[in-house]
Amino acid sequence: MPKKLHKINLFLLLVFIYFLTSMRISNAALELSITDGNIKPIPIAIPVFLNDPQDDSDIGSKISKVIANNLANSGLFYPINPKAFIEKINNIDQRPDFQSWRIINSEALVIAKVVTLTDDMISIKYRLFDVINGKELEAQILNSPIKQWRRIAHLISDSVYERLTGEKGYFDTQVAFIAESGSKTNRIKRLAIMDQDGNNPRHLTKGNSLVLTPRFSPTSQEITYLSYANGIPQVYIYKIDSKQTYEIGSFPGMTFAPRFSPDGKKIIMSLQQGVGSNIYEMNLSNYEKRRLTNSPDIDTAPSYSPDAKRITFESDRSGSQQIYVMDANGKNVKRISFGKGSYSTPVWSPRGDYIAFTRMYQGRFMIGVMFADGTGERIITDGYHNEGPTWAPNGRVLMFFREVPGEKGGANIYSVDITGYNERLIKTPGYASDPAWSPLMN
Secondary structure: OOHHHHHHHHHHHHHHHHHHHHHHHHOHHHHOOOOOOOOOOEEEEOOOOEEOOOOOOOHHHHHHHHHHHHHHHHOOEEEOOHHHOOOOOOOOOOOOOHHHHHHOOOOEEEEEEEEEOOOOEEEEEEEEEEOOOOEEEEEEEEEEEHHHHHHHHHHHHHHHHHHHHOOOOOOOOEEEEEEEEOOOOOOEEEEEEEEOOOOOOEEOOOOOOOEEEEEEOOOOOEEEEEEOOOOOOEEEEEEOOOOEEEEOOOOOOOEEEEEEOOOOOEEEEEEEEOOEEEEEEEEOOOOOEEEOOOOOOEEEEEEEOOOOOEEEEEEOOOOOOEEEEEEOOOOOOEEOOOOOOEEEEEEEOOOOOEEEEEEEEOOEEEEEEEEOOOOOOEEEEEEOOEEEEEEOOOOOEEEEEEEOOOOOOOEEEEEEEOOOOOOEEEOOOOEEEEEEEOOOOO
C-alpha cells in the first residue's frame, strides 16, 4: 500500500475512533444499561468551586466535594484527582481550555462560583461541559440559605447525573431508618432520618417504645411506621415539619407493614385477626378501612404499583412465604415467585418494571428483583442476613440492611445498583436497619 494512502487510512481511522468516543457523553443514556454489570464510569473533573474574593469560608470546597462524592458513589462516574488538573479555573464565565482537560482523559467538567448575597443567603452559578465535543451542556444559578449548602450540592449532583445519563438523579433525597443502640439482648430502636449519603442523621423518636418499618409519603413530609407505644403494634404517622406524631385509628388486633399509596391519600397494611393476617386499605380522609384479602393465612408486607392499579404482597397460603400480585381491589390474586426457598418484603419499583424482594434459602438471605409477572428473577446480593430492600426514586439503586452475626453484632445499611454492581456501606453513627428511601425532595 502506498505510504500516502496508508496515512490517509490511518487518519480516517483516528477520526472514526474520535467520533465514536465523542458520542459517549452526548448520548450517554445509551451507554448505561441497567442490566449490564460491567459499567465503565464517566471520567469527570470537578475543580474546587470559586468563592467571592472577600469570602474566606471554604463553602465552595465543601459543595464541590459533596458533588464529587455523590457522583462517585453512584458508580457511574469517576471524579478525576484534582492533582492531575492542568488548567486552573479563575473565572466562571471564561471558556475552558478543553484540550487541557482532554489530556487528563476527562469527558465532562463542572465549574461553579459561590457568591454571598446576605449573611444567610448564597447564590451558586454552575456550568457543565462536554469536554470531548467542547460544548456547554448546562448552566444554572441557584439561590439558597447558607445552612442548606449540602442540599444545593445534591441538587447540582442530580442535574449533572440526569444530563449525562438521561436518568433522573436521586441525591436530593432522605432515608428513614431504625437507629439501633444498646446490647443485642436489650436493643433500643428509634425512628431516624438521614440524607441519602448518610450525612445529617437525627432521631425522630426517643426510644421509649419499639418502632419498626418506616415508610415515606409521596411528599416526603410524612413517615408512617409501626410502634409498640401501647404494648400492641399500631400504625403511626410522623410529620417531619411539625415533629408531631399521631396514631392511625385503633384496631382490635395487631397491625403491620404500613405503606402510603402513590397519591398519599391511603395507607395499606396488614391486620392480624386470630392466627392469620389480611391486607387492609385505609382512607386517610375518613379513616374508613377496606379489606382486600380474605385468607386464614399470613398476608402481609403490601406495596402498591406506581400507578396504584396493583398490589404486591407476601403470603404463606401456598405453604411457605411467597410473593403475590393482585388488583388494587383485591381480585385476580396471582403467585409470582417460584424459586427455591421463601420470599418476603416485596416492594414495587418507582418505574413500575421490577419488584424487589428478600429471598431465604439454605441459610442465605438474598436481595433480588423480578419483573411484575415473576419472570427475569435476578439476585443482586446475598449474605448472612440481608433484608428489607427499598428503591431510590429513579428505580436504579436499592438500599437494604445486613445483619452482622455474633453477640456484639448488629445491622448496617448498604446500597447497591440493581445490576449487582457498586455495593456500598452507608455509614451511620450506630447500627441501623429497615431503610426507606424518600421520593425527591420538594
